Amino acid sequence: MKLARSLRALVPAQIRSVSMTSNNSKASQATSVGDVIPPPRTRDSSQQPSLARLPLSNVLRSLCILTASSSPLLLRPSISVLSALSNPRTRLMDVSRNPVLHWLVKNTIYKQFSAGENKDEVQQSIAEIKKLGHRGVLLGYARELLVKDNEANVHDEAIARKEVDAWLQGTLKTVDMVSQGDFVALKLTGMGQQAVHRLRHRLPPTDFMDAAIRSACDAAISKQARILVDAEEQAVQPGIDEWVMRYQEYCNKRTPGTATLYGTYQAYLKSTPATLARHLAMAESRGFTLGVKLVRGAYLRTEPRHLIWDTKADTDRCYDGIVEALLTRRYNSILRPHEAGSDKSIPLANLLIASHNRDSVLKAQALRLKQAEAGEQRVPVAYAQLQGMADEVSFELMDGLSDGSNSTVDHSGTTERTEVYKLLTWGTVPECMGFLFRRAVENTEAVGRTKDSQMAMALELRRRIGRVFSWR
Numbered sequence: 001m002k003l004a005r006s007l008r009a010l011v012p013a014q015i016r017s018v019s020m021t022s023n024n025s026k027a028s029q030a031t032s033v034g035d036v037i038p039p040p041r042t043r044d045s046s047q048q049p050s051l052a053r054l055p056l057s058n059v060l061r062s063l064c065i066l067t068a069s070s071s072p073l074l075l076r077p078s079i080s081v082l083s084a085l086s087n088p089r090t091r092l093m094d095v096s097r098n099p100v101l102h103w104l105v106k107n108t109i110y111k112q113f114s115a116g117e118n119k120d121e122v123q124q125s126i127a128e129i130k131k132l133g134h135r136g137v138l139l140g141y142a143r144e145l146l147v148k149d150n151e152a153n154v155h156d157e158a159i160a161r162k163e164v165d166a167w168l169q170g171t172l173k174t175v176d177m178v179s180q181g182d183f184v185a186l187k188l189t190g191m192g193q194q195a196v197h198r199l200r201h202r203l204p205p206t207d208f209m210d211a212a213i214r215s216a217c218d219a220a221i222s223k224q225a226r227i228l229v230d231a232e233e234q235a236v237q238p239g240i241d242e243w244v245m246r247y248q249e250y251c252n253k254r255t256p257g258t259a260t261l262y263g264t265y266q267a268y269l270k271s272t273p274a275t276l277a278r279h280l281a282m283a284e285s286r287g288f289t290l291g292v293k294l295v296r297g298a299y300l301r302t303e304p305r306h307l308i309w310d311t312k313a314d315t316d317r318c319y320d321g322i323v324e325a326l327l328t329r330r331y332n333s334i335l336r337p338h339e340a341g342s343d344k345s346i347p348l349a350n351l352l353i354a355s356h357n358r359d360s361v362l363k364a365q366a367l368r369l370k371q372a373e374a375g376e377q378r379v380p381v382a383y384a385q386l387q388g389m390a391d392e393v394s395f396e397l398m399d400g401l402s403d404g405s406n407s408t409v410d411h412s413g414t415t416e417r418t419e420v421y422k423l424l425t426w427g428t429v430p431e432c433m434g435f436l437f438r439r440a441v442e443n444t445e446a447v448g449r450t451k452d453s454q455m456a457m458a459l460e461l462r463r464r465i466g467r468v469f470s471w472r
Contacts, residue, residue, distance in 0.1 A: 050395030051460040053132055059461055062388065065112050066454035069440070079440045082109075086433040096430040106429050112388040113439055114432045115139065115424035122177045122426045129387070133398045135419040138228065138384055139178050140185030141170040142427030142435050154197040161208055163192025168212040172219055174426070180224040183262075183352075183421065186216065187230045188240055199239035204246075213243075217251050221260055227251065228291070228352070231264035233299050234307060241275065245282060252288035258380070259291030259350035267319035268297035268308050273335050276322065281338040284347040293352040293384075294322060301441060319355070323364050326351050327371070327379060350380045354423070356390035358452070365397060365418065382419040386439075392456035394420050 051059070068074040085105065088094035095102045106117075115137075116122040126137050143166070154160075167190045174184050189196050195209060205213065220227045229244050231237060244263040251261040263279070265272050276292065283290035296315055300308065309315045321334025329346040331337050337344070355361050361383055371378050385394050397420050425435050 063457040070451040070454045082437045086437040115426040117428045136182040138183040138423040142432040143190045154194045160194035167191040171216045175219045183226045199236040202239045228262040259289045262291030262293045264293045266297035268315040277338040290349040295354045354384040384421040387422045387424045
C-alpha cells in the first residue's frame with residue numbers, strides 16, 4: 001500500500017482533479033458553431049476511456065515529452081538542445097555521426113513525432129495509426145529549406161534541376177507509402193533555392209518544376225490518394241497560393257464535387273478570410289471544388305507582427321468563423337463574399353479541420369451532428385492532428401459525441417464515419433531535425449494547449465496504475 005500511495009503521488013492533485021476539457025473551454029465563449037462546446041462524452045462502467053487504446057510505451061513517452069513541452073522551465077533548454085542538433089558544429093552533436101546520439105534521438109522525440117526513416121518503418125507506423133481507429137494519415141517528406149534566396153544558385157539550372165529531382169523522388173517515395181484515401185503533404189520550398197526564389201517573387205514555376213509537380217499529382221491520383229500543400233512563411237506564401245490554385249484546377253477538375261488537392265490557410269493571419277473568399281470565387285468560376293486545410297498557423301515567432309491578429313481570441317474567432325461558414329455554406333461576419341454585396345451561398349468546398357484545439361473541433365463536429373439530425377446536406381469534412389500530439393482530441397472525435405460510435409447517422413439512416421487523420425513526417429533522423437525543432441518552437445506559443453494533452457496523459461497513466469493497485 002505504501003508503494004501504491006507513492007505511485008499515486010506521482011500525478012499532481014491538480015491533474016487528478018481535472019477533466020479532459022481544455023482550461024479555456026467556456027460555454028460562454030462559444031461561437032454559433034455548435035452553439036456550445038460539447039462536454040466529454042460520458043461512459044458507462046463497461047467502456048474503456050479513449051486513451052486506453054494507446055500502448056503503455058506511447059503513454060509514457062508522450063507524458064515525458066509533453067511534460068517538457070508544457071513546462072516553461074524545461075522547454076527553453078530543450079529548444080536550445082534541438083537547435084544545436086539541427087545545426088551541429090561538432091561531431092558529438094551530429095546525429096548522423098554520433099551513433100549513441102542517433103539512437104537516443106530516434107527512440108525519443110523522433111519516434112514521438114516522425115513516422116520512420118524508410119518504407120518499412122513508415123508503413124509500420126501507418127498501420128499502427130490506422131489500427132487505433134484513424135481513417136488515415138497525412139504523410140510528408142521532411143526535407144525542407146530555409147526561406148531565403150541564395151543568389152549564387154538561383155540561376156544555375158543544373159543545380160536547380162538536381163534539387164527539383166531530389167524533391168520529386170522523395171515525394172514519389174511518399175506516394176508509394178500511402179494508401180487509398182490518405183494524403184500526401186507537399187512542401188514547395190523543398191524543391192530548392194530556385195523554387196524559393198520564384199515563390200518569393202511570385203513567379204510561375206519553371207517548365208521542369210511544373211512537370212515535377214504534375215508528376216507528383218498524377219502519381220497520387222493514380223493511387224486514389226489526395227494531396228495537400230503546406231503553408232509556409234509569408235515571404236513565400238503569396239507565391240505558394242498562386243501555384244496551389246494552378247494545381248487545384250489541374251487536379252480537382254478531374255473529380256467534380258471532390259477536392260483531390262488542398263491548399264493550407266492559416267487563421268492567425270488577418271488576410272486569410274479575404275484570401276479564402278477570393279479562392280472560393282476563383283474555384284467556382286473555373287469549375288472545380290476548392291480543397292481547404294485550415295490551421296491556426298505555425299510561424300507566429302517569425303512573421304511580421306502586423307500581419308497577425310492582435311490576440312489569440314481574435315485568431316480563435318477567425319478559425320471558428322471560417323469553419324462555420326464553410327460547413328453551413330453561408331457567409332458570415334468573418335468570411336465575407338469576395339464581391340461586396342453578393343448574397344450567394346458559399347461554393348462547395350472540401351474541408352480539413354487541422355487543429356489540436358478541442359473547442360474548435362468539437363464545435364464543428366456538434367454542428368455536423370445537428371445537420372445530420374435535421375437531414376441537411378453536409379460538405380465533406382475530415383479532422384487532423386499531428387502524430388504525437390492531441391491524442392485525446394483525436395480519440396474523442398473518433399468515439400463520437402452522441403452514441404459512442406465514430407460515425408453520425410442522419411434522419412434517413414445514412415451513416416457517415418467521422419474521418420480523423422494523423423499528420424506524419426518521414427525522413428532520416430538528420431532530415432527530421434529541422435521539423436522537430438520547429439515543433440518545439442511552436443510549443444513555446446502553445447504551452448497551455450500542450451499542458452492539456454500532458455494532463456490527459458497523466459490521467460490515463462494514473463488510471464492504469466490505479467487498476468494495478470485497485471484504486472477507486
